[in-house]
Amino acid sequence: MKIVEDDESFKEKSYSNGGVYIGKFKGKLFHGIGKYTWSNGTIYEGDWVDGKRTGKGLMIWPSGIKYECEFLTKLNDDVYVGKFNRKLFHDNKKYKWSNRTIYEGDWVDGAMTGKGVMIWPSGTKYEGEFYESYLHGRGTLTRENSCVYTGDWRMDANRGIGQVVHLGSV
Structure with missing residues (x-):
């Protein structure tokens, strides 16, 4: 254009x-x-x-x-940058919600599916696998000034084998 x-x-x-x-x-x-x-x-x-x-x-x-x-x-100031499939998000691109949460990664038929990074306004960051918009698969969640969990996720919950590292003084 x-x-x-x-x-x-x-x-x-x-x-x-x-x-x-x-x-x-x-x-x-x-x-x-x-x-x-x-x-x-x-x-x-x-x-x-x-x-x-x-x-x-x-x-x-x-x-x-x-x-x-x-x-x-969207009217609420959420923004998606990428490609569409049947009017659904479908690609490896970025979405920013009006509450300042940001997701950058894979989309399949309108859902976060595949590898991606989610950052919440609090500074908490998840980097890993998603399935149908859930933290699902292998990933790392870092809570600002608190702890880091690396391991298995199932439907937004840490399940299975993983490791927690506490940040800062004990």
Whole structure:
């Protein structure tokens, strides 16, 4: 997708954070086709709806890496970046919930399935296997300033063989 910057319906706006948007607006919100360039040089070209990346687009990082993707931003500000299969998340991509929980990893038919990383707002981090959106298989859960459990998981519970290491002073 290439933005035609000389289109008369496009406007350019610079922001105090160093970002620049060239594209269509609905009121003060990005809406329609547009290109946003962050101050670090990262670029998104594609569809916008009510100020949010939604639909097909192209991400370009300063390193030159390009990724054609689809964004789905829900009304509650949850964001999914990746590919869809029958309107379900299906790929190895990232989802950010409005409560700031982040998952990056494999999706199959709308469920976190395969390898991934989940980080909660508390700083707790799980890295390992998921099945139908459960912590399920082999994985490591790190609770910030507390302990690390590495072992087997079944339906969100640590089950089977594992090891706990307590962090900090005892």
